[in-house]
Amino acid sequence: MPGKFFQKPEPAQGDRVPPGQYLAKGFPVLTYGDTPQLNAEDWRLEILGLETPTRFTWSDLMALPQQDFTADFHCVTRWSKLDVQWRGVRVTDVLAQLSLPSHFGYVMQHCTGGYTTNLTLEDFARPENFFAHTLAGEPLPAEHGGPVRTVVPHLYAWKSAKWICALEFLTQEELGFWEKNGYHRRGEPWAEERYGGWCHRS
Ligand SMILES: Nc1nc2c(c(=O)[nH]1)N[C@H]1C(S)=C(S)[C@@H](COP(=O)(O)O)O[C@H]1N2
Numbered sequence: 001m002p003g004k005f006f007q008k009p010e011p012a013q014g015d016r017v018p019p020g021q022y023l024a025k026g027f028p029v030l031t032y033g034d035t036p037q038l039n040a041e042d043w044r045l046e047i048l049g050l051e052t053p054t055r056f057t058w059s060d061l062m063a064l065p066q067q068d069f070t071a072d073f074h075c076v077t078r079w080s081k082l083d084v085q086w087r088g089v090r091v092t093d094v095l096a097q098l099s100l101p102s103h104f105g106y107v108m109q110h111c112t113g114g115y116t117t118n119l120t121l122e123d124f125a126r127p128e129n130f131f132a133h134t135l136a137g138e139p140l141p142a143e144h145g146g147p148v149r150t151v152v153p154h155l156y157a158w159k160s161a162k163w164i165c166a167l168e169f170l171t172q173e174e175l176g177f178w179e180k181n182g183y184h185r186r187g188e189p190w191a192e193e194r195y196g197g198w199c200h201r202s
């Protein structure tokens with residue numbers, strides 16, 4: 001009989017948690033290196049690789065449509081957090097401001113401090129990806145990537161770049177920080193794309 005001795009079972013979340021992942025309590029912080037302390041007003045997003053370099057400022061970002069996003073977050077170190085509440089701007093709305101020639105197939109995200117992570121343009125330009133500046137109704141804390149980070153919910157969270165400072169559009173794939181250090185080039189959690197092959201180029 002439920003009540004005294006039995007916990008009410010959790011609603012079925014199995015279909016939300018990828019294989020080999022466990023639900024985290026709270027929202028862990030995972031950073032390689034130091035956490036930069038940046039002012040929102042000083043934030044810039046440099047656009048590299050196009051013929052004319054361009055940039056977005058904080059007020060440029062604020063002038064684009066603002067949306068609430070609820071997204072699951074899966075770290076390759078095996079914790080997941082469901083239903084994270086963010087607010088920000090769709091990646092597709094930022095990309096729509098650029099006239100991207102069709103020969104670009106890849107993008108490198110660059111972060112203040114030197115972290116990088118690579119994506120195909122197809123994985124980056126999805127409607128559920130966004131630049132987040134707000135977490136659970138508060139300005140995005142520095143340790144979670146504030147003032148602005150990307151969130152790419154369909155891939156492992158190392159693809160979600162904290163303190164994003166530049167997008168570099170590429171015609172050929174290059175590997176980012178963790179991808180060079182053995183992580184998978186794509187990182188799809190449902191396929192457990194955790195690590196690259198032993199040679200990593202294959
Ligand atoms: N700039 C930067 N972005 C980063 C990282 C980092 O070390 N530096 N870590 C990545 C990893 S491995 C994960 S799991 C998530 C963690 O985000 P959180 O600290 O907000 O939980 O950020 C990703 N983005």
Ligand SMILES: [Mo]
Pocket residue numbers: 030075076077157158
């Ligand atoms: Mo991670």
